[in-house]
Amino acid sequence: MSELLIITGMSGAGRSTAAKALEDLGWYVVDNLPPQLIAELAVLAATAEPRVRRIAVAVDVRGRSFFSALADAVSTAERSGIRTRLLFLDATNETLVRRFESVRRPHPLQGDGAPLDGIRAERKVMGELRGNADTLVDTSRLNVHELASKIIALFGDAGDPSIRILLMSFGFKYGLPLDADQVADVRFLPNPFWVPELRAHNGMDAEVADYVLGQEGAAEFIDRYALALQPVLAGYVRENKRYATIAIGCTGGKHRSVAITEVLAQRLEGAGVAVTAVHRDVGRE
Structure with missing residues (x-):
């Protein structure tokens, strides 16, 4: 049975690191795919020859019709015979602020405000999605190597080579x-x-x-x-x-x-x- 893993969470919580770890495990990874296209990708994967066994899609708050499109995508994937899971990556506000300051990049929702303003706005948008996650990972105390190891432990097969x-x-x-x-x-x-x-x-x-x-x-x-x-x-x-x-x-x-x-x-x-x-x-x- 094919698997679809949707990777989402707070900006700065480690979505790219998780996607790279899954790619190293042999997952077919698509980064920043609009939620409206996930359903089409799921159908293509289910009907491909040979079948694409493991797909991971990283999505974030920049997708505007986020909740309705994502819910429809999950329903379509499950009807196509694809096991679907949602991974939500989170971290404390203090950790996320520190990470944005270290890379000198603005938060996608901060507008004219500070990174913390964007983080608070994102939490409101992502709250329902966080509550529906199959797997929640707090990355506050994890470096990139530790996060990758955790992802491998959670989503790797026993037969995957190290x-x-x-x-x-x-x-x-x-x-x-x-x-x-x-x-x-x-x-x-x-x-x-x-x-x-x-x-x-x-x-x-x-x-x-x-x-x-x-x-x-x-x-x-x-x-x-x-x-x-x-x-x-x-x-x-x-x-x-x-x-x-x-x-x-x-x-x-x-x-x-x-x-x-x-x-x-x-x-x-x-x-x-x-x-x-x-x-x-x-x-x-």
Whole structure:
């Protein structure tokens, strides 16, 4: 059954942080969608092939026909067979004032007044919606990392990976991957390029993989590097970094780095870690 989560609440209470956390979990997230369009989005999601399983829509007080349009949208979604929930994010007036002052941005409803005037006006508009919320989260004492962790705990599936790793082989002669979070160099291993019968093959071929993995230090490197990455990945999860790129390089990105990447991907996969292996420079020579 598809799910529709409507994210709303007080301006400055963390709506954008919640939306980003849900997006990292694989939800289809639409930010600042007019409430009148939520019903259409729900119908499209219910009839899509394959069906969009989890949708989150962030809406705020700037939608003028807010209550009637939102109520109609929820009714339409439920008639379409979509489970609908409402998440309301709140914080104390003092906290919200402090947040608006720190970013030097006006409250959307303050007009010619102060941020507190806008916050008080918003509370009047949002009062009924707050009372109808399925989940209420007070973010007054939460930083962005703590709020993201709470959202993940509330709306993540048991099978959702804690972190997704892109494990990339590359050739140093073609340049470092600009988006790499970690880079390892396996040029300490003998190069199959200098073995005539292996030169035309790459690290995904059995004969090259056997040659590379059979070299002194290859297995030890894989064991120790996988072990060294464990606290790093755990730290990424604590800081709500849900995606990371780890690059493994050799001279041309064809033999050694490819073979090592394939084995390391198998080693890292599992226990909340999803790994995708890509080989940037295979076929480039």
